[in-house]
Amino acid sequence: MSRIVQKFGGTSVKDPDHIRRVAEIVAKTYKQNKEVVVVVSAMGQSTDELIELALQADPNPEPRELDVLLATGEQVSIAMLAIALRSMGLKARSFTGPQAGILTDDAHGFARIKTVHPTRLESSLRKGEIPVVAGFQGMNRNSELTTLGRGGSDTTAVALAAALKAECCDIYTDVEGVYTTDPRTVQSARKLGVVSYQEMLALASAGAQVLNARSVELAMNNSVPIRLRSTFLPDNAGTLVTTKDIAPVQTVCGVACDASRVWVRVAFSQSFNADQSVGEFADNFSKQEDAVQQLLSALISLGIDKETVCLTRSNGINVSWLEFHCEKRLLREVQSLLTISTSNLPDLEFRIDSDLALVSLIGLGIDSDYRISDNLAKVIRKNTIPVLMQTHQELRSSVLIPGAFKEEAVRLVHDEFCSRSVEAESKLAKMELEAEERALRNVSTANTNNALMFVAELGVSTADALESKEASYQTETEAIR
Ligand code: ADP
């Protein structure tokens, strides 16, 4: 019997009517003689509402307690969907992340799944049940609840698909698939029939919210095919996310926008003092250089992207500049690191701006053709939008611009790089159909993963995996009691 994981996002389960619609999709798949494991997000905007609630109690809520609070959102959804499925005569059973065997590291609020021990899900499937699992949550070695970061239910779904050796992970959402850019911003955005893991990872990391970046990484490492489809038009094909050998090769595949970046600029000045000898001056200068390097290493350990760092030294005026952009969630830590550095380096000054947007062009051809990056900045500047920084990462060229221009910039870049002639459009549609056929032929080979391989890909050795398997069984029973 084939096995499938189906994940439904917040808008798909926003109220009891929507939950019944989801239950019908699940029931239809189950009646096609498939084993179905369902993953759900919190209803509608409830995660945002829970965060808001916590902030009313404390502007800096304790991360452990915040996780306990946020995990309740998904817990409401699993119970609601299981109730709806049971009312239709199906044997459904809800599971929290820990009950489903999802073991994470200790990073509250942004935890990474380390292993999955789906024993209880396997036995539920053997009984002919439909397990309904809470997305976005797991537990660490100490049985503490953890959450996986915003959009983390996608990662739960892919991790379960890998651990349960499912043939596919279907992610149902409120759009019909992955588009060349957010279809809510650009109406002419085109749905991609098939896209490679690499391109999807670059799109997701650059801010395309439609799939969580960690889920794509996990799917790529474990050869889990993802099918992104609409809850509201569930019979449509959606977008298949698969290997590079199967997906059609395109120079540029889309445009993404991330409006949650902060831009950090640090200046270190070493003013000239007439009483200093040349030796003293050189000594001070080299101390400053060491301090800059130390600060940079500390920032990189915090998780800022190395590729966005720009370090400029100007010996003429003895000032060094350090510039980078990073995710807003790191803001507090970056700020406190810079404040500590100010006490060691009195000449250090910094400025943080947060109303910015990073607009990125994604494609397999971007790394090999520098003219694409060049044209990206030109298109933006030509329309008098200031480019504050330009950075390059794998398959991706990005410009940092003031936030107020984000929609205009996305439209301009999309028009310039993603519009195609009718002829090119139909050629691409044909290539996508062929890719889908190749994917169907590949299903059996793509699905060779097993739980231990999954663990190994996550960077845990087999020995560690077996050991933590024991540990997690214990912690799981403790948690359930
Ligand atoms: P869910 O709640 O189902 O997880 P999300 O809100 O996380 O859904 O993701 C779906 C949203 O992603 C869409 O409503 C769309 O506005 C946005 N989006 C951003 N970029 C893209 C893209 N390239 N293709 C499709 N949707 C996109």
Ligand code: ASP
């Ligand atoms: N409910 C969580 C969030 O809103 C997780 C998810 O939706 O995937 O981020």
Ligand code: MG
């Ligand atoms: Mg999402």
